[in-house]
Amino acid sequence: MIYKADLHTHSTASDGQYSPAELAVLAKKRGMDVWAVTDHDNLDGLDEAVETGINLGLQVVRGVELSADDYLNLHILGYNFSAAALSPWIEGKKNGRDERKYRIWNFLCSKGVEISLEEVDAEAAGGAVGRPHFARVMLRHGIAATWKEIFDRYLDTSEFQEIEKGTKPSARECIERIKAAGGRASLAHPYQIVLNGESLEQLIARLKGYGLDAIECFYPIHTVAQTAEYIELKRKYELYATGGSDFHGEKSKPDHLLAAWELELDWLLG
Incomplete structure (x- = not known):
């Protein structure tokens, strides 16, 4: 049907x-x-x-x-x-999601992006923090002009992905x-x-x-x-x-x- x-x-x-x-x-x-x-x-x-x-x-x-x-x-x-x-x-994976926000924040800090983690948490409104929450805060502060620019320059680069390796389960x-x-x-x-x-x-x-x-x-x-x-x-x-x-x-x-x-x-x- x-x-x-x-x-x-x-x-x-x-x-x-x-x-x-x-x-x-x-x-x-x-x-x-x-x-x-x-x-x-x-x-x-x-x-x-x-x-x-x-x-x-x-x-x-x-x-x-x-x-x-x-x-x-x-x-x-x-x-x-x-x-x-x-x-x-x-x-059991939630602790990993919580730890991830600190990895993302530290990575952005290393790139000279200074935003408040408290503001990112507020953007998530109690949900699990992810890249979109960081991106919204970065847009609000004028760190980049577009969503695509934020991901292309910071949150979806090969360097960013290196900090993610080994933190997720296999597809199997x-x-x-x-x-x-x-x-x-x-x-x-x-x-x-x-x-x-x-x-x-x-x-x-x-x-x-x-x-x-x-x-x-x-x-x-x-x-x-x-x-x-x-x-x-x-x-x-x-x-x-x-x-x-x-x-x-x-x-x-x-x-x-x-x-x-x-x-x-x-x-x-x-």
């Missing part, structure tokens, strides 16, 4: 602009049948999202986005898992944890992955061996050629197609608006 869905969104539980409840309202207004909140390494917003979604008549998929250490920007989306089963592992562990919790796993935004020694097809074949279920074929800034490539890879490796906006809010990613992709989701919802 075909559903209108967005399976990749972020709330204030990680680095999104809107609370899970606010995001559910926006998803309903966008015309979705199915919506997933997929906060970074965080399940804190799921209960609020599900409760609000039920009240709105929206089918909510419990989700999460996990960062893997294999390559830069290799992220695994988990869906429809048992939160009770996955939560102990996620909670991410997938196996999701599967052990009864969930499904999809490879997020394939175009963003900075490969080193493997082709994308080789990576997908390897992830399939770990239990990967799907590829995020539909994404706001995939080109037509990229979408066609990912659809062919999902066909070749007998995977499913997911689609998501990677919505964080207009302040963070104005070119990633909520989507309503037409997806076959019986494999996920059944």
Whole structure:
């Protein structure tokens, strides 16, 4: 069965602009049948999202986005898992997320960027601090003119990525944890992955061996050629197609608006 869905969104539980409840309202207004909140390494917003979604008549998929250490920007989306089963592992990773803000802050200080960590914490409003919170504060202080400039100059450079190495689980562990919790796993935004020694097809074949279920074929800034490539890879490796906006809010990613992709989701919802 075909559903209108967005399976990749972020709330204030990680680095999104809107609370899970606010995001559910926006998803309903966008015309979705199915919506997933997929906060970074965080399940804190799921209960609020599900409760609000039920009240709105929206089918909510419990989700999460996990960062893997294999390559830069290799992220695994988990869906429809048992939160009770996955939560102990996620909670164990939270200290790592908390420590990360100090690594980012120290890195920026080494580049001459002087901002208050307290202001960054306030920007996160109780959620897990991530790069978007630093970027918003940096924009506010005029450290750079655009979001892209901040990431190109500071927060997504090869030097920055060196401070991240060894701090995340492997893609294999991410997938196996999701599967052990009864969930499904999809490879997020394939175009963003900075490969080193493997082709994308080789990576997908390897992830399939770990239990990967799907590829995020539909994404706001995939080109037509990229979408066609990912659809062919999902066909070749007998995977499913997911689609998501990677919505964080207009302040963070104005070119990633909520989507309503037409997806076959019986494999996920059944």
